[in-house]
Amino acid sequence: MASVSRLRLRRFMVRYSWRESAPMRRCRACAAGPHDGPPAAFRRCVGAPSPVARPAPRRSSAAAERRAAGVGPARRGEDKPGATACGVRGQGGDLLTVRAPARTPFGRLRRRGLRLIWRHAPPVCHSMRRRLPRARRALVWLALMALPLALCLSLSYLLSLQHFRGSALELADAHARRITEILRSGDALLAQLEAETAGRCDAGTILAMREAVFHSRYFREAGIEQDGNLVCTSEGMLPPLFDIPNAGRTPAGRVGAMEMLAPTKTIRGGRSLILNRPLREDRRHFINLLLDPQVLSEVLDPREGVQSGTFLDDAESGTLVRLGGDASIPGPEARRPGLHRTGQGLVAVARAGPFPIYSVRAVSDASIGRHWRTQVQPAAAVGFLFSALAFWLLRRYLPRADAIDELREGIAAGELYVVYQPILDGRDGRIVGAEALARWQHPRRGPVMPDQFIPLAETSGLIVPMTEGLLRQVRDDLAMLEPLPPGFRISVNLAQAHFADDRLLGCLDRVFGPGPTLGHLGFEITERELLSNVAVQARTVVEELTRRGAEVSLDDFGTGYSGLSHLRHLPLHSIKIDRSFVWALDTEAVTASLVESIVVLARSLNLGLVAEGVETEAQRERLNALGVVLHQGWLYARAEPAAALKARLVQTAEPAA
């Protein structure tokens, strides 16, 4: 029952926060306001006091205790114990537990074992609304991965199509040219026979016709027709033959003086295409040549997967008559030369010059598919290769939405915590401060080092809410570390985003309150963060930090290109010599002299110096000799939980006491 109610209430709160659009928008600008506690309506509902009217007590910090004990932060979604009744523990924290008084409706539910959880992640929650659900993101990834494969397969299909398109059109054109040549040679032969015989049917004419047919590769017979009678052929004289099949027929087409008759049965059997040439004006005397239509198709150049056909456009019947080939009679597109896409596939049509004969090449979709299947394997292999490349590129160069979401959720759930690396006086081992370094206790991956999430936090803008969360922990830990040695400071790393506007100052207002409250804080800015586009704003921010009691140092000094200009323009307190210089101290003379120059520079500008990455006794001694006495490095201590730092402080304070 309790878990059901808890679930419902969680939903209620989610809905609630969605309706609070105006405060949500305000939180984006990191302005103080409703994020410093649960929204007013929610507070009224649970009977909790307003954090404005009664500021929430400093986090008694179960999480801090856990961290101090070295066990890391509370896990995501875990209730934090120790909340006082009616109180809102933690201001603007990531995860707040509210225990409602018994009188309120929520209190009554509490008596049944219910605890309310208000997830409070102001700068994060509204962007979570825009987030794609995991399943949809996975689909987007899948689609992006499948894209190269799909493109390669489509490309290979297009190539198959192109292969057939090109060859079908080419073959049809070549064939049509060949037919034109044959028919023109027939026309020329008829003209020659007319000139030689003058239409007489005598032995000389028969001989001339026989010779012409003998020497021709295409024409099987020549003949002379008079008044509808075939009177002689290249074979010899004939008895008068009446009603020969072609007599009086309308030609299928005319080209110049030549007429073509659709294939018809001849007196010697078989079907022939007849080329007729009228001998006189009265159209009663003709000289003709018989052409086996099959001959026109024999000149077809066969190609695998391409059907071919030769069709006569018969003006007499108004239909297409097949002269040969295996292609089925195409539709209306057969009379339009060119390439056509039909329901069955591709059709290429070419006309034989002026003659009403068409060469047709048809490629069925099945043939294209068969050809494509032979290309699929190499195309798929290339596609997979590109998919793998795309996967690598996407993972490497695209903002990683998944990782950003995870980090966002991690920040909201309080999975990020701080460890401290002490900064000591290299002469006597006195602890003068510590650098706060972020760690992420990932619920699945375990501890994640900053190298893996700080760049992501910086590029996604999450660095700002992340730092706010860390500053809250630093505030609590400073309280736990008391009494602090004189001048002790904890330094927090800042990023470029903190200088783009006054969000950092708003953040500090919320965490430490306004005014000079930052006496135990230091801030580290790396050279690369202070690009020229934020330089002016950076100066304002650094001045304000100083006014509030903090010290600001330039981190990784010597690794950037603009360090000197920052030293001139920013009111800095110290510079941290990059560990690469420190490491080179005991090996490279040139670098060692560089450190000397940095020391001279710092002295002339009245700046403090801290050496980073001190790992060996030799480095310590050399630095001390150079006058760089504040050290940070594994020689002294690695980054450790607040409890360990506390123990170290107690230990180093004891001899003095």
Ligand SMILES: Nc1nc2c(ncn2[C@@H]2O[C@H](COP(=O)(O)O[C@H]3[C@@H](O)[C@H](n4cnc5c(=O)[nH]c(N)nc54)O[C@@H]3COP(=O)(O)O)[C@@H](O)[C@H]2O)c(=O)[nH]1
């Ligand atoms: N904007 C923020 N940046 C942060 C924050 N927390 C950390 N960081 C930056 O991440 C980088 C890596 O940090 P980390 O892995 O914690 O490494 C630090 C030290 O552990 C390491 N170190 C210290 N002493 C030694 C040593 O003797 N040898 C050695 N090999 N490494 C050592 O150096 C890192 C501290 O560097 P720096 O900040 O330059 O002082 C790092 O760039 C962090 O700045 C964060 O909260 N915000």
